[in-house]
Amino acid sequence: MKQPIKLVLTDEQLKNLLDNIATVIISKLSDQLSNKLAAHYYMNKKEAAKFIGISTNTLDNWILQGLKVSTIDGIICIDPDDIHDFLLKYQN
Incomplete structure (x- = not known):
């Protein structure tokens, strides 16, 4: 069994570490949102x-x-969101 490593950080080091982690998380979430928005497209009738x-x-x-x-x-050109909205109008 592996033994955990104990880190001793100053308050400033801990703050920097947390800031860096937050920056990485925000960057990844931003990338995912950009990819999702880029994937939004219009369809032809077929x-x-x-x-x-x-x-x-x-x-x-x-x-x-x-x-x-x-x-x-x-x-x-048809937006998939418009199809969804249209179907919701007729939902029972």
Whole structure:
């Protein structure tokens, strides 16, 4: 069995150590948040229909019923968050 090592630190050393640990944690959390935001993307109609598990015809009906889309140069882009919001409106 390994024996624990006892460290004796001054108050200043302990403060520096805790500050360094906090900096590393904040940096890692910031990186994860940035990665999550970078992973947010828009889907075309085919991708969105597959994502939900419906046909593109059903998706067209949902768009007519108010599913938010962005159209850029004739290309329909759908935000997954808008799909979620749309489905919540019809949740029983």
